[in-house]
Every structure is written in C-alpha cells, then in structure tokens.
Amino acid sequence: VGGAYIYIRQHYSGRLRILASSWAEANNRASAEEDESNKQESTGPEKDESHSSAAVGGPDNADAEAGAGKPKLPPKASPRAGGGASTKTKADKTPKASRTSGEVTSSMEEGRGGQHTTNGMGLSGRQVPTTFNVMFTFNAAVMGFGASRWMLEVLDSFDAIVTHVASSGRLQEECDVLALLLAKYPGRVELLEFKAVMLASLRSLLPKHWNSEHEVAWTWLWENVQRMLNANSGKPLVQQKALRRFYLGLSEQQLLAFRNGIYMTFFAKCAAGQEYFKQSTTRLHFIAYRIMVMTQDIYKDPKTLMEDISALGLRHVGYGVPTELFGPFVTSCIEVVRSLTGSDKAAEEAFRWSIGLVSRVLVRTINEGSTIVMRAINANCAKMLHQAASCAPRGERAAWMLKVQVGTQSISPLLWALSSGSLEAARAIIADLLTIRADRDNYYYAMDDLFTRHKDIVKRICVDGPMLLTALLDGLIWRSRQTENGKRRVNYFIKYLIVDPEGNFSESLKDVIEHEVWGQLAAFTFIVGKSWLLLNVCVFVATQAVLVDYHGSVSPSSRLATFVGRLFIYVFTLGQLVVRHFRRFWLAAKTKEFTRVYLVPVPNYLSNWPDLASLLLAGTLLLMLTCEPILHCMGQSPTSDAQYRSLGQDCEQAEALLPGYTALTFIVTLIYFLLLLDLTVFSTKMSTFVLVCGHISGELIQYLQAQIFIIIAFSCGIASLDHQNSDFLSIPETALNLSRITLGMYSGEEYGNLHWEPQLQAAVSLYSVVSLVFMLTLLIAQMNCAYLGISKNMLAYARLSRGRIILEIMGSVSAKRWRFFTDSLQLDQRLEFNEGDVGLAGGIQMWEPASDHPSCLDSIVRFGGSTSAATPWPEHGTARDEEDKFERLEKALSKAVKRLTKGTKGKGHGSSSMGSSSKSGSGGSSITSDDDN
Ligand code: HEM
Incomplete structure (x- = not known):
C-alpha cells in the first residue's frame, strides 16, 4: 500500500500542480495573490488603526451564519490550526483582492443572469471574459449549448471540484452532491459536452501556458469526475421514490422502533456514545426524526440541505462530538432500517447512500470547524483558550475567536461559549478581545471586530451570561498609569454603545446607559416633553384647587377660567391619553404582548410604571368627566345667586356629586405629581433619593400589612371584653381607636379613662407594646438594612433610571440633531494614550481625579520584536x-x-x-x- 501511495504521489503530483496553477490563473487569482504578497513584503503592515484589529465578517457574514447564505463562493481552505477562522486581513481589505474573489462570484451570477434573461448562457458584447466562469458561459453559448442549463450546475460546483481534486473523499462528496443536482434536470446530461466547453475555455484563458500536459491533466480530472457522476447516474430519482415509499409505509410502532432502535444499537456498539446523547428520550426521538427527514430531503433539495448540514456540523463541533463515533452511529441507523425494510432492498440502499453522504459532510465540517479555540470552549477552560489564541497571527487573533467558517456557514466561538454556558471561556474571549496590545507600529484592540460581528453582543451577554457584562464594560475603559496635576487620563471606548456600525442610535444602550448622551442631547428633548405635563399639572391644580371654592362665592372670571381650564384638561389631556393608550393596546393585541397578572391579561407595556400611572390618570379623568358638576348643572337653577348658570356648580346635582368628584380630583392630583417625579433625573442626588424611597417602600407596605393584622386581632379581642369604655365597644370603634394610638392621636385624657377598666387597660397596653415598641422598632431596623443594601447601588440605579428616560425620548430626537451630536463626539479621531502617543479611535477622553482609581499597571500590553501582523504575539507573563x-x-x-x-x-x-x-x-x-x- 505504501508503495502504491508513493507511486501515485509521484505520478500524479505533477498533474495536481498543473491543475492548481492553471485554475488559479484562469480565475485571475494567481496574479492577485502574487500582487498582494509582493505588496505585503514591500510595505509591511500599514501604520494605521485599521490594524488595531483583525476585521472579521461584518454584518453580511453574520447573515451567512444564520444560514441565510447569499450565493457566494466558499472561501479558500482555512487554516487548520486556527481552525478555518475566516478572516479579512489587510490583504482582503485591498480593492484588488476583493475584486478578485468577488469577480468569480459575480461572473457566476452574470452567467445565471444571462441564462434567465436571454434564455441561454450568452454574454453581452461589452463583456470581455477574463475568468473561467464567464469564459465558460460565453463558449457554451457560442458552441450551441446555451440551452443546457445543467451545465450551470456543474459550473457552480466546478471550483470546489478543482480545488479539492487532491482529496478523493472530498471529490467524491462534491460529485455525489452534483449527481443529485443533475438528476433534477430532465433529458440527457451529456457530460462530454461540458468537457469540450471546459477545455475550450481553459485554452482561451491560458493561451501562453497551455500545452499537452495541461490537456492531459484536465482530461484526467474530468474523466474522474465523469466516472463518479456516471456511477450515480439515474439512481437518485429511483432512490428518492424508494425511500419515500418506505417512510410512508411505516406504522407508528415501526417509527417508534426506528427512533428507539437507533440509540439502542448505537449504545450497544459504542458505549462512549452515551456520554454525548444525555438528553431526554423525547429529544433523542426528535433528533432521530430529524435524521429521517434529512435523508429524504437530501434527494429533494440537496443545495439547501448541504447548507443545513454545514451549520449542523458546526453545532456538533460545539457539542464536542468525536468524528470516530459517526461510523458506528451510521451503521446502527442502517441496521435498524434494514430490520424494517425486509425485502425492500432499494429503500435500504437509498437510506444507506443518503445517510452516508450526510455523515461524510458532517464529519468534514466537524474536522474543518474543530479549531483549537472551539476545543477550549468545549472544555470551558480559560487557560486552553489563552493558549489557543496565542497561536494566532496577531492580525487574526480576534477573528479566531469570533468566527469559524466552513463553506458558507459560520459559527461564532464567542456566541457558542455564551449560549452553551461555557462562561469561563466566554469571559476569557471577551477579556482577550478587549485587551489593548501594541507593537511599535500598531495598536491591536478588537472592539470594532466584536461589535461589528455581534451588534447585539451586549444583549446576548445580558441574556446568557450577565456576570460577564462587567468584563465587557471594563474592557472598554482604559486608564492611564501616569497622572498629571492630580488628574488621570481615561479613554472610554463607547463608540458602539452610542452608535451602531451604521451610525444609528445603538441598541446596546438599551442595556448599558452612558450618561454622556444625557447632558448633550437628551436633556433638552426631555424637558420639552415634560413641559406639556407641567402645563397640565398647573392647569389642573388651578381649576381644581385655586379657582374654585365649593362653599364660598366665586367671581365670574374665575368661573370662566375654571370652565376653560377643565375643557382643556378633558379635551387635550384626556383625549391624548385615550388615543395613546388605545393605540398601545391595539399594538399589544396585534403583537400578542400580554402577560397574565392573576389570570387577567395585561399588556406588557404597562410594566413600565409611568405608563401604568398615565393609564390610571386617563381612567380617573374619565370618571371625573362622568361626574363633572359643570355638565350636571347645565340648565339647572342655581342654589346660590350665581349669574353664570350654564357654567354653574351651584345646583342640587352638584351637591350630591361633589364628594365623589373631589375625591377623584385628589387622586388625579397625586398621579400628576407622581408623573412629575421623573423630573428628578436632572439631579442624580435627587433621583437617587427618589429611587431609594421607591425601593424601601416595599418594607413599609409589609409593615402596614402586619399592623393591620395586629389591629384586627386586638379589635376582636378587646371587643369581646366586659367593659364600659365607649371607645372600645364595637370592633370598628376599637380598630379606629387602636389606629389612633399607633399614630399618636390618642390623648392623655382618653388614656386616663382606661384606669377604671383594668382588663381593658392591660389589653391596650399590650397592644401599645406590640405595635409601638416591637413593630416600629422592627420597621426601622428593616428600613435600615434595606437602605444599606440599596445605597451601595443607588447611584447606578439613578443612572439606569436616567438611561430609561434617554431611551424613551431617543425616538423623538431628529436625525439632524443625532448626527450633530455624534459628530461632536469625534468618535473617529484617535485618542492619545499619553502625551504624543496617539492610540485608538472609537472613544472619548476624560480626565478624572487621580485618586479615584489608583493604578500602577499599564493596561496596554506592549511587545518588542517583529511588527508583522502575520506573527503571533510573543509569550507574555500574565497573572x-x-x-x-x-x-x-x-x-x-x-x-x-x-x-x-x-x-x-x-x-x-x-x-x-x-x-x-x-x-x-x-x-x-x-x-x-x-x-x-
Ligand atoms: C449522521 C449522523 C448524525 C446526524 C444526521 C445528526 C443530526 C443531529 C440533529 C438533527 C441534531 C438536532 C440538534 C441541532 O439541530 O443542533 C443533533 C443533535 C445532537 N447530536 Fe447529532 N447527528 C449525527 C451524529 C451524531 C453523533 C455520532 C453524535 C455523538 C455520539 C451526535 C451527538 C449529538 C448531540 C450531543 C446533539 C445535541 C442534542 C441536544 O442538545 O439537544 N450526533 N444531531
């Protein structure tokens, strides 16, 4: 076997070399790559902050991760050690490189576009074919194969075929998938036609280099492909039907036997498998069902399924599944199917073929995606992660931790660590990404990479690992070790907390609030919004408490003013509130955003207390409107000598309504002032105080509940005693007087009357001890503890509360004002670390008192030696x-x-x-x- 390998290597390596070089040349890749490497060698890494990080994916790549996969050519083989972390290094950023890779994609699309619009693979006269795909479509049209749409399918896979020709397994996989795709085309597929067009195209693209060796190599390649395709020719449709028939014919019991059987047989063959399938039986049955569906779908829609399998493979990397287990697993599946198919050999063969293909693709994806970073995450080991990252070229270090790509599918190691609960590894990744490293030429700081790759990283951290939020926020702050005039330079890298990569208001601010936005932007908008409320309060108080006197005489002008003021409140305030809440109810009903509170569905937006208060205000104002004396007295004869009857309140109906009406007025006034509490955000201290009051009110409510219970208990007890004291004869009277005792309203004389009734005096004294000594002391102690607990965080609470208001009013800030504000922050300007040391952009600089955060360590890790972005950072002694x-x-x-x-x-x-x-x-x-x- 060894001899055979050596022979084949010697014999075919020349062909493989020719194929690789001519293919690169045919796609303009060779020259582009050469140009790039030459450029890199001559100039070295650029001296700008673009190098401060290894740019990764970006939003469009994030889409690919979700499986949305736009038609793109898969990136070239990724580094195995770093694990195929696809990165966009400096080379990728140059226009030429992007043009080169993009050209292949676009040319393929052009070919397709031509197909769709011209019903053939023709090219418009303006295009000069410079890449294989374009040349191929051109030649195919010229040679009369414009109608052979199947050729586009082969063309789509051809790059992968040529690139992986040296790997027999991968070539077989590509050909198997291609065979499935070709089976969808009606009519005969003449593979020799493709060969003719392919050779013609290559000859036209490589006129100088093409020779007989090229002819032999490309013919050899195509013959291999053709043989593999022919081996499957005609089979996919038959197999699809056979498998479908088999699945449809399975009874419920057989299906259950299939789902159970897979795992039973697998565990019997390979006990180690049990360590991975630890989920509940129902979940395992679900996976078995998914496997069944996949084996059928691969015949139906091979392209989509390949994408899905790649994504699934990457998830299996996350599950840490060793590839050696796939063999026994697939065998177990086939054995179970064999036991169910009986004499239907076609169905068994169909299942065997499709599960084999699925498993091969999965294994390949796992192999390509199992990077050392992913392995560290599976072990949830920060030390391993640190070691893995230290192997990365400094320019790609961030990308290794943010993206692992296989084909068109990618996975983010950071997000995987978060969602799989490997929080130690996630913390290490965040700390590593947000460590500022520097050589003489560049600063490397992966803030841009992190927030461009994961716009919602703050949210993800809040949901999956809130304890990591501090690591993230700490990483966004740099403090100088040196001080000047008792002050220390601090750089807050808050760019992405304020603006998202597109320059809009960042969603991250929903989770983390930065007070900088408040002073410059939000305060004005807030005061404008609140002034309407202030006006309402003034009008309401004037019309209810200042201008009216229900029992004295009121001047005609005051009456008129009252009428106008109330009209204003009912029309504008109440009208606006009703419309607003109606709209929000409607929206909540449409989006089904309801929560059940004691079985009653309540719209989610009401969990925000100002919204709840404003709904209460609307309800109370409505009630007030129904018993508005002005309305009820219309046309009634006045009870006083008022001149303005139509506006009058001096009528019999009004007399009856007034107690209820004024009680409602009292409630509305309190709600209005409650809503005004928001104004305390202007002073952090006041805001803090209000928040502390709010937090401590829980203790007071508990105390009141206990006190009511004690009053009821003692009222019932005292009412049952035999005594003559009129204050304590019935239960309600006793309760009232006990409450007076608690509030200190019971006079000394009244206490004196208790002397005549020793039993009563003993009972009241006991009540006084329980309620005044014990309960009050307990309340004070409780409040003390609660205050101590809250006061530690109250400043943060106050800022969060201000943040909530910022978020609420951000919608009403105009785009122009927003742009003006973000421009004024100059987030694109690089900030100095120390005098003359111009560092990184993306933040704002402040000076804080040196004693605030004393530190004698420079948080920037600096390295001497080579400054090439391609070399890893040297080992550095860390904690x-x-x-x-x-x-x-x-x-x-x-x-x-x-x-x-x-x-x-x-x-x-x-x-x-x-x-x-x-x-x-x-x-x-x-x-x-x-x-x-
Ligand atoms: C042809 C082979 C296989 C196929 C088609 C397959 C398919 C699937 C599918 C569809 C899921 C559902 C969950 C998801 O979407 O992420 C899954 C989950 C999983 N698979 Fe596989 N699998 C295969 C082999 C294996 C093997 C050999 C192992 C390990 C012994 C394994 C371990 C797991 C584990 C641990 C999960 C996660 C279950 C969970 O957390 O819910 N798989 N697999």
Whole structure:
C-alpha cells in the first residue's frame, strides 16, 4: 500500500500542480495573490488603526451564519490550526483582492443572469471574459449549448471540484452532491459536452501556458469526475421514490422502533456514545426524526440541505462530538432500517447512500470547524483558550475567536461559549478581545471586530451570561498609569454603545446607559416633553384647587377660567391619553404582548410604571368627566345667586356629586405629581433619593400589612371584653381607636379613662407594646438594612433610571440633531494614550481625579520584536502564568516531599534520626494528600 501511495504521489503530483496553477490563473487569482504578497513584503503592515484589529465578517457574514447564505463562493481552505477562522486581513481589505474573489462570484451570477434573461448562457458584447466562469458561459453559448442549463450546475460546483481534486473523499462528496443536482434536470446530461466547453475555455484563458500536459491533466480530472457522476447516474430519482415509499409505509410502532432502535444499537456498539446523547428520550426521538427527514430531503433539495448540514456540523463541533463515533452511529441507523425494510432492498440502499453522504459532510465540517479555540470552549477552560489564541497571527487573533467558517456557514466561538454556558471561556474571549496590545507600529484592540460581528453582543451577554457584562464594560475603559496635576487620563471606548456600525442610535444602550448622551442631547428633548405635563399639572391644580371654592362665592372670571381650564384638561389631556393608550393596546393585541397578572391579561407595556400611572390618570379623568358638576348643572337653577348658570356648580346635582368628584380630583392630583417625579433625573442626588424611597417602600407596605393584622386581632379581642369604655365597644370603634394610638392621636385624657377598666387597660397596653415598641422598632431596623443594601447601588440605579428616560425620548430626537451630536463626539479621531502617543479611535477622553482609581499597571500590553501582523504575539507573563508557576512549584514540592517520604521509609526506622525523619515524612504526606484533594 505504501508503495502504491508513493507511486501515485509521484505520478500524479505533477498533474495536481498543473491543475492548481492553471485554475488559479484562469480565475485571475494567481496574479492577485502574487500582487498582494509582493505588496505585503514591500510595505509591511500599514501604520494605521485599521490594524488595531483583525476585521472579521461584518454584518453580511453574520447573515451567512444564520444560514441565510447569499450565493457566494466558499472561501479558500482555512487554516487548520486556527481552525478555518475566516478572516479579512489587510490583504482582503485591498480593492484588488476583493475584486478578485468577488469577480468569480459575480461572473457566476452574470452567467445565471444571462441564462434567465436571454434564455441561454450568452454574454453581452461589452463583456470581455477574463475568468473561467464567464469564459465558460460565453463558449457554451457560442458552441450551441446555451440551452443546457445543467451545465450551470456543474459550473457552480466546478471550483470546489478543482480545488479539492487532491482529496478523493472530498471529490467524491462534491460529485455525489452534483449527481443529485443533475438528476433534477430532465433529458440527457451529456457530460462530454461540458468537457469540450471546459477545455475550450481553459485554452482561451491560458493561451501562453497551455500545452499537452495541461490537456492531459484536465482530461484526467474530468474523466474522474465523469466516472463518479456516471456511477450515480439515474439512481437518485429511483432512490428518492424508494425511500419515500418506505417512510410512508411505516406504522407508528415501526417509527417508534426506528427512533428507539437507533440509540439502542448505537449504545450497544459504542458505549462512549452515551456520554454525548444525555438528553431526554423525547429529544433523542426528535433528533432521530430529524435524521429521517434529512435523508429524504437530501434527494429533494440537496443545495439547501448541504447548507443545513454545514451549520449542523458546526453545532456538533460545539457539542464536542468525536468524528470516530459517526461510523458506528451510521451503521446502527442502517441496521435498524434494514430490520424494517425486509425485502425492500432499494429503500435500504437509498437510506444507506443518503445517510452516508450526510455523515461524510458532517464529519468534514466537524474536522474543518474543530479549531483549537472551539476545543477550549468545549472544555470551558480559560487557560486552553489563552493558549489557543496565542497561536494566532496577531492580525487574526480576534477573528479566531469570533468566527469559524466552513463553506458558507459560520459559527461564532464567542456566541457558542455564551449560549452553551461555557462562561469561563466566554469571559476569557471577551477579556482577550478587549485587551489593548501594541507593537511599535500598531495598536491591536478588537472592539470594532466584536461589535461589528455581534451588534447585539451586549444583549446576548445580558441574556446568557450577565456576570460577564462587567468584563465587557471594563474592557472598554482604559486608564492611564501616569497622572498629571492630580488628574488621570481615561479613554472610554463607547463608540458602539452610542452608535451602531451604521451610525444609528445603538441598541446596546438599551442595556448599558452612558450618561454622556444625557447632558448633550437628551436633556433638552426631555424637558420639552415634560413641559406639556407641567402645563397640565398647573392647569389642573388651578381649576381644581385655586379657582374654585365649593362653599364660598366665586367671581365670574374665575368661573370662566375654571370652565376653560377643565375643557382643556378633558379635551387635550384626556383625549391624548385615550388615543395613546388605545393605540398601545391595539399594538399589544396585534403583537400578542400580554402577560397574565392573576389570570387577567395585561399588556406588557404597562410594566413600565409611568405608563401604568398615565393609564390610571386617563381612567380617573374619565370618571371625573362622568361626574363633572359643570355638565350636571347645565340648565339647572342655581342654589346660590350665581349669574353664570350654564357654567354653574351651584345646583342640587352638584351637591350630591361633589364628594365623589373631589375625591377623584385628589387622586388625579397625586398621579400628576407622581408623573412629575421623573423630573428628578436632572439631579442624580435627587433621583437617587427618589429611587431609594421607591425601593424601601416595599418594607413599609409589609409593615402596614402586619399592623393591620395586629389591629384586627386586638379589635376582636378587646371587643369581646366586659367593659364600659365607649371607645372600645364595637370592633370598628376599637380598630379606629387602636389606629389612633399607633399614630399618636390618642390623648392623655382618653388614656386616663382606661384606669377604671383594668382588663381593658392591660389589653391596650399590650397592644401599645406590640405595635409601638416591637413593630416600629422592627420597621426601622428593616428600613435600615434595606437602605444599606440599596445605597451601595443607588447611584447606578439613578443612572439606569436616567438611561430609561434617554431611551424613551431617543425616538423623538431628529436625525439632524443625532448626527450633530455624534459628530461632536469625534468618535473617529484617535485618542492619545499619553502625551504624543496617539492610540485608538472609537472613544472619548476624560480626565478624572487621580485618586479615584489608583493604578500602577499599564493596561496596554506592549511587545518588542517583529511588527508583522502575520506573527503571533510573543509569550507574555500574565497573572495566569504566575498562577501556573505557583501550581508547578506546588506540584514539584509535593513530588519532592513524596520522594523524601519514600526514601526515609525505605531506609527503615532503626535510628533515632530516622524517627525524626519519619515525622517530617508524615507531615509531607499530609501536604500531599491536601494537594491531591
Ligand atoms: C449522521 C449522523 C448524525 C446526524 C444526521 C445528526 C443530526 C443531529 C440533529 C438533527 C441534531 C438536532 C440538534 C441541532 O439541530 O443542533 C443533533 C443533535 C445532537 N447530536 Fe447529532 N447527528 C449525527 C451524529 C451524531 C453523533 C455520532 C453524535 C455523538 C455520539 C451526535 C451527538 C449529538 C448531540 C450531543 C446533539 C445535541 C442534542 C441536544 O442538545 O439537544 N450526533 N444531531
């Protein structure tokens, strides 16, 4: 076998080389790559902040991750060690490189476009074919194969076929998928026609280099492809039908047997598999069902399924499934199907073929996607992750941790770590990405990469690992080690907390609030919004508490003003509130955003207290309108000598309505002032105080509940006593007077009357002790503790509260004002780290008192030596390394102690000196066992 390999290598390596070089040339790749490498060699890394990070994916690539896969050619083979982390390094950013790769894609699309619009593979006269795909479509049209649409299918796969010709497994996989695709085309597929057009195109593209060796190599390639395609020719349709028939014919019991059987057989064959399939039986049945569906769908829609399998393969990387287990798993599936198919050999063959293909694609994806970073995440080990990242070229370090790409599918190691609960690894990734590293030429800081790749990273962290939010936020702050005039330079890299990559208001601010936005932008908009509320409060108070006097005489002008004011409140305030809440109810009903509170569905927006308060306000104002004295007195004769009857309140109906109406007025006034509490955000201190009051009110409510319970208990008890005191005869009277005692409203004289009734006096005294001594002291103690707990965070609470208001009013800030504000922040200007040391963009600089955050360590990790972006960072002593050193030292010590103990034991216990040694030995063994523990 070895000899055969050597022969084949020697014999075919020349052909493989020719194929690779001519294919690159035919697609303009060689020259582009050469240009790039030349350019890189001559100029070295650019000295700008674009290098501050290895740009990754970006939004469109994130789409690909979701499987939305736009038609793109898969990137070329990715680095295995770093695991195919597809990165857009400097080379990718140059226009030429992007043109080159983009050209192939667009030319394929052009070919297709031509097909669709001209019913053939023709080209417009303006285009000069410079790449294989364009040349192929041109030649196919010229040679009269314009109607052979199947050729486009082969053309689509041809790049992958040529690129992977040296790998027989991959070539077989590509040909199998192509065979499935070709089976969809009616009529005969003449593969020789493709060969003719292919050779003609290559000859036209490589006129200088084409020779007989090229002819032999390309013919050899095509014959191999043709043989593999012919082996499957005609089979897919037959197999699809057979498998469909088989699945449709399965009874419920057989289906259950299939789902159970797969795992039973697999676990019997390979016990290690049980360690991976730990989910509930129903979930395992679901997976088995998905496998069934996949084996059928691969015949129906091979292209989509290939994308799905790639994505599934990447998820299996995350599950940490070893590829060796796929063999036994697939065999188990086939055995179970064989037991169910009976004599239907076609169905068994169809299943075997499709599951084999699915499994091969999965295994390949796992192999390509199993990067060292992903392995570290599976182990949830920060140390492994650090080691993995340290192998990455410095220009690609961020990309290794943010993207693993296989074909058109990608997975983000960071998001995977978050969603799979590998939070230690996720923390290490975030810390690594947000560490500022520098060589002489560049600063490397992956903030841009992180937020461009994952726009919603803050949200994801809040949902999947809130404890990592501090790591993220800390990473966005840099503090200088040096101080000047008692001040320290601080750079807050908050660009993506304020604006998203498109320059709009960042969603991240929903989760983290930065007060900078407040002062410059939101405060004005807020005060404009609140001034309407202020006006309402003034009008309401004037018309209800200032201008009216229900029992005295009121001047005609005051009456008129009252009428106008109330009209204003009912029409504008109430009208606006009703419309607003009606709209929000309607929206909530449309989007089904309801939560059940004691079985009653309540729209989610009402969980925001100002909204709830404004709904209450609307309801109370409506009630007020129904019993508005002005309305009820219309046309009634006045009870006083009022001149303006039509506006009057002096009528019999009004007298009856007034108590209810004024009670509602009282409630509305309180709600209005409650809504005005928002104005305290102008002062952080006031806002903090209000928030603390709000948080502590829970304790007060608990106290009141307990107090009511005690009053009821004592009222019932005292009412049952035999006494003559009129204050405590019935239960309601007793409750009222006990409440007066609690509030200190019970006079000394009244207490004196209790002397005549010793039983009553004892009961009231007991109540006083319980309620005034015990309960009040408890309330104070409780409030004290609650205050201490809350006061630590109250400043943060106050800022969050201000943040909530910023978010609410952000919608009403005009685009122009927003642009003006973001421009004023100058987020694109690079900030100085220290005098003359111009660093990174994306933040704002402040000076804080040096004593606020004393620090004597420079948080920028600086490295000497080579400044090439292609070299990894040199090893650097971190805190973790220090820990490792201690670990190693501890292990060495415990080994030495063990050896010492053994040595002393071996020499016997004869002499007295040995006795002392054995003592120390026992001490040593105890250290060892501690260590082992
Ligand atoms: C042809 C082979 C296989 C196919 C088609 C396949 C398919 C699937 C599918 C469809 C899922 C559903 C979950 C998802 O969408 O992420 C899944 C999950 C999973 N698979 Fe596989 N699988 C295969 C082989 C294996 C093998 C050999 C193992 C390991 C012994 C394995 C372990 C797992 C695990 C651990 C899950 C996650 C289950 C969960 O958390 O819910 N798979 N697989």
